[in-house]
Amino acid sequence: MQPLDFSFLKPTIPNILDVLLVAFILYQLYNLIRGTIAANIFIGFIAICLLYKIVDLLHMQLLSAILGKFASVGIIAIVIVFQQEVRRFLLLVGKNASLQRNKAWWKYFFGKAEAEKNNYARIKPIIDACKVMKQTRTGALIVFTKYYDEQFYQNSCEVVDAKISKRLLESIFQKNSPLHDGAVVISENKIKSASCILPVTEKSDLPAQFGLRHRAGIGVTEANDATAIIVSEETGEISYAKQGRIKMNISFAELEKLLNKDF
């Protein structure tokens, strides 16, 4: 076994940058897996790697050979076990690198007032529909995604492909509508699909009252570059999920701000 190389600890500018970048990446990874079952798997994996290092230093050949075999397929095992997390991580990197997402620049070049006016016209029917569904205690799950991943949604959804309208959203989620079960997906300025069955989050630290609707709302934002509005059938409360986190009981002013930013 090669001795550990600590030369990266020399305080040169590239080394400092290197350490800061690694710390940043580890922090992002921690954020992605925090509170999920993946965190426990990750701890287990680190424990096995540490054990391998120790038994190797102690020249315990049999155990070190067994653990060595495990560690050598480690990267493949990580990709398989953390498929969802790797996907989310790459989405996060791609999202931050996208120029269009940097709204300040986009608006500077393409007209702030015009962009805001258009955005409000797009958002209004959704907010109006949420207001009615809150009042009537109609459960709803509306997902927003910039990129409509057909492979991800096609198996579990009914294709709609219609203009966004308050009445259409209301009628989809009405209790006796055949499409009311599941989520509506909005993308590319259209209601793309309805009745979608989404992946539910595996987080274990969620409020006890969260059932499948809330869990699916959080789950889709973990697996995809998506955000979601959840209207609770039980309480009428509006919640907003993004990057695997949820803001509960938000006001309509807050909802408008969030949609303005994300949609």
Ligand SMILES: Nc1ncnc2c1ncn2[C@@H]1O[C@H](COP(=O)(O)OP(=O)(O)OP(=O)(O)O)[C@@H](O)[C@H]1O
């Ligand atoms: N995997 C899923 N993907 C999308 N929607 C789902 C999924 N599972 C359940 N739902 C929707 O959630 C509804 C059940 O909601 P449930 O009562 O379990 O959730 P909840 O989070 O407690 O919300 P509420 O406060 O509205 O009761 C189902 O009728 C269905 O419409």
